[in-house]
Amino acid sequence: MKSAVTLATGSLLASVAHAQVVQWDIQKRDLAPKKGLRRRAASTYTEVITNEEARGGYFATVSVGTPAQNLTLQLDTGSSDIWVPSSQSSVCEKSASRGGSSSSSSSDGCTFGSFNPDKSSSYTVVGQGDFSIAYVDGSHSKGDYFTDVFEIGGAKLSNMTMGLGEDTDIPYGLVGVGYAINEAIVGTEQSLSAAYDNLPVLMQNEGLIATNAYSLWLNDLDASTGSILFGGIDTEKYEGDLSRLDIIKDEQTNSFSSFIVYLTSVTANSSSGSDTLSSREFPIPVVLDSGTTLSYLPTDIAAQVWTEVGAIYSSEVDSAIVPCSMASSKGQFTFGFGGDNGPKISVGMDELVLSLVTSGSNPTFRSGQYAGKEACQFGIQNFSSDPFLLGDTFLRSAYVVYDLVNNQIGIAKTDFNSTTSNVVAFASDGAQMPSATAVANQVTATGSAGTFATPTYGAMKGFTEANAAVSVPVFQWAQLGVMGATTLFMLIGSGFFLL
Structure with a gap:
């Protein structure tokens, strides 16, 4: 739920278990991301995810399309859609003009990557203009719903429904893993029947996990690693x-x-x-x-x-x-x-x-x-x-x-x-x-x-x-000043003197 945050930048790389478990490891943003898979157990593969403490959130590096385009998206249990910024959105063009490095395969992407549908042969629009999400900080993202290949680590979900942020003021997308009923399209259509299979539901349907469940271990503020584990728990990560x-x-x-x-x-x-x-x-x-x-x-x-x-x-x-x-x-x-x-x-x-x-x-x-x-x-x-x-x-x-x-x-x-x-x-x-x-x-x-x-x-x-x-x-x-829905979002620049 981007609505109430001082936002973080970082990246997540996913890992896939071939026996009903999918795990993403968390690593600090100031460490170099590890690109390769490492075997965590006989039936589980783990790949690194990263977090940037300065902005406070957890992000996943995934790939979308054919051939794959890499993007870094925020992991969010408080929302339910995956959406990606379009490489043609004005916020991505501004990001590129500032000289930000892009993890996208296109040169004109946002700092943490963007998606160019023209470069994906498997891209299909399934809801033209139907994707629209707004957060209580006033930020928003609008565009089409589409399906395409979505890859986390070595696993490919061949028909993942996502939103394309064509009109957005947010320079990166989100991976929402909440209830499908909380998808933006449900609110837009005012109908529960509009819900589609979001990421954890599709992971279950395609046999990656046995049931729609996951566990979260963020570790401490200064830690270099943590994880989100789909389809299971890790009994060594709690007391x-x-x-x-x-x-x-x-x-x-x-x-x-x-x-x-x-x-x-x-x-x-x-x-x-x-x-x-x-x-x-x-x-x-x-x-x-x-x-x-x-x-x-x-x-x-x-x-x-x-x-x-x-x-x-x-x-x-x-x-x-x-x-x-x-x-x-x-x-x-x-x-x-x-x-x-x-x-x-x-x-x-x-x-x-x-x-x-x-x-x-x-x-x-x-x-x-x-x-x-x-x-x-x-x-x-x-x-x-x-x-x-x-x-x-x-x-x-x-x-x-x-x-x-x-x-x-x-x-x-x-x-x-x-x-x-x-x-x-x-x-x-x-x-x-x-x-x-x-x-x-x-x-x-x-x-x-x-x-x-x-x-x-x-x-x-x-x-x-x-x-x-x-x-x-x-x-x-x-x-007391009371924090309300219109004042939650805050980005503080350096050199700001208080009181």
Whole structure:
């Protein structure tokens, strides 16, 4: 879901298993991409995918057409279409005129590649002018739906439906792997019957995976590797038990369209104490979305989180910011799901403090309690309405399994920088999630609204000890800027001075 992100650049290279599993490994963007396949197991092939930390997302290098044209596309669990920028789109021509290097086979492509349909002998238009998608940041992509060869690693999907971004202001495309009901054409036609077989569905239909399910291991913020595994789980990539939660239906459509689960608790924990945070929105419907860089919670609980860490809301960038030195704080926030018996995932400050710039030095605070310190973006922001979002700043700390057949989510504590692997495939179409236990008496309905109580902030000193001389006031509602649908998207240039 590109809508709520500070976008990343990087690339993903896919790998294919010939026995019901497909895995993509994640590698940092500043490392040279490895082009070749390497055998991960007797029945599985793995190829590298890359991530650029500075912009915060995960991207896949794939090929489209005959002969193959290479493109780098964002991997997104929050959307459902594959779409590629046309080499003739104005944004790609502008990209080329700036001298950006292209991974496309055509010379006039966007920085991360574009697609020239005139150079593909297998290109077929199946919906002229029917592709149209818009994001809440105001960006968009429009054009035709087409079918063509789509390759991930050594596997070819010969009849993949994709959108061609002919009129777009986004210089790269997306690989959406959500529910087919969430495809752009369904909204355009206002008909569920308009849905087509998107990537995970087609992978199942062509026998690459046994069922429509995949697991996500992003690893930590500074890690060089991670993976998304289609058709199975890797028991060596998480710690403790894998807990199975029911996905919540979209209330407006009464259907499963997004990966929504109920967040039922948030606690702040540090060396100085522990605080149970509250919200009138509990249980909070949250979307587990890899296409979102930050995490967005209701304003009342976001204000408590900000107070714990000494974050300051800046109207200049519509965002909560903290001194970059807070990345060394040992404090953590623990997120609980599905009620008292559900999984609990702790997220450290080293995963929540992000650079504000893509190159050069971070800006510094001009005045106030943090004067002279480098400023960074805080990974938990506030949002005005549900569904709320847990993006990459949360997902790196969780191993998440997305089961689109049984409409369930598996969650466990991630094993950062694991060097071992034990892939277990789903046994068959609709088989239960391997090695996962259903949460007993889980919260599956909103019920009565939560209550609000101001915490004692006993944990605050432990979070802010790196800035011990600073006195940070408790946030009041009047002091907060509320992140709304029109202000989510933000790209910060270098040299921007705050406060």
